Amino acid sequence: MGAETDPVKAQLLELRASIDNIDAALVHMLAERFRCTKAVGQLKAVHNLPPADPERERQQIARLRRLAKDAQLDPDFAEKFLNFIIHEVIRHHEAIAEKHNGVPTGGEAQA
Amino acid sequence: MGAETDPVKAQLLELRASIDNIDAALVHMLAERFRCTKAVGQLKAVHNLPPADPERERQQIARLRRLAKDAQLDPDFAEKFLNFIIHEVIRHHEAIAEKHNGVPTGGEAQA
Numbered sequence: 431m432g433a434e435t436d437p438v439k440a441q442l443l444e445l446r447a448s449i450d451n452i453d454a455a456l457v458h459m460l461a462e463r464f465r466c467t468k469a470v471g472q473l474k475a476v477h478n479l480p481p482a483d484p485e486r487e488r489q490q491i492a493r494l495r496r497l498a499k500d501a502q503l504d505p506d507f508a509e510k511f512l513n514f515i516i517h518e519v520i521r522h523h524e525a526i527a528e529k530h531n532g533v534p535t536g537g538e539a540q541a
Numbered sequence: 542m543g544a545e546t547d548p549v550k551a552q553l554l555e556l557r558a559s560i561d562n563i564d565a566a567l568v569h570m571l572a573e574r575f576r577c578t579k580a581v582g583q584l585k586a587v588h589n590l591p592p593a594d595p596e597r598e599r600q601q602i603a604r605l606r607r608l609a610k611d612a613q614l615d616p617d618f619a620e621k622f623l624n625f626i627i628h629e630v631i632r633h634h635e636a637i638a639e640k641h642n643g644v645p646t647g648g649e650a651q652a
């Protein structure tokens with residue numbers, strides 16, 4: 431391992447400050463996203479709407495991959511990321527549906 | 542399944558529009574985060590700095606959990622989310638280190 435010179439350390443701290451700001455933004459965007467999907471879950475539970483909407487999901491994935499590509503982000507990672515979030519939303523929707531109907535829902539977690 | 546009345550459909554479309562905006566923001570924040578961690582990876586590879594920094598990682602997790610709690614986001618989910626991203630950054634860092642040294646690095650993917 432080489433010497434950690436001061437300018438290098440300074441550069442590292444600068445980059446970490448940016449990463450910390452971005453992480454705070456990500457957490458708050460995620461919190462807002464879950465507020466939206468919670469509202470979707472409640473709307474669907476109250477009106478007995480089908481939880482899954484494969485066409486909507488297909489469109490979301492295609493759009494996110496396109497946006498990722500434009501932003502030089504790996505589209506496969508963007509899709510994995512969406513699936514990761516959907517998995518969490520499904521958990522939330524099931525909890526909402528169980529409260530309303532006593533029946534767990536399936537998909538359309540991505541809303 | 543009940544009838545999908547127009548006002549309900551309109552509410553659903555409103556919520557989906559917000560979700561789509563948030564997803565676009567998330568993708569661009571993630572793209573920017575990977576730009577930062579890529580720079581960290583290059584900095585460390587060039588200066589032969591140790592890839593892992595457990596204290597930094599500990600601080601990041603604690604901070605993100607705190608931010609999540611304030612934003613009414615499940616802190617466990619926030620931590621899972623950070624780990625999900627770190628996993629991807631590790632892949633990137635290994636690729637960078639291999640290019641520079643011919644040796645894959647380990648952690649501090651979260652930078």
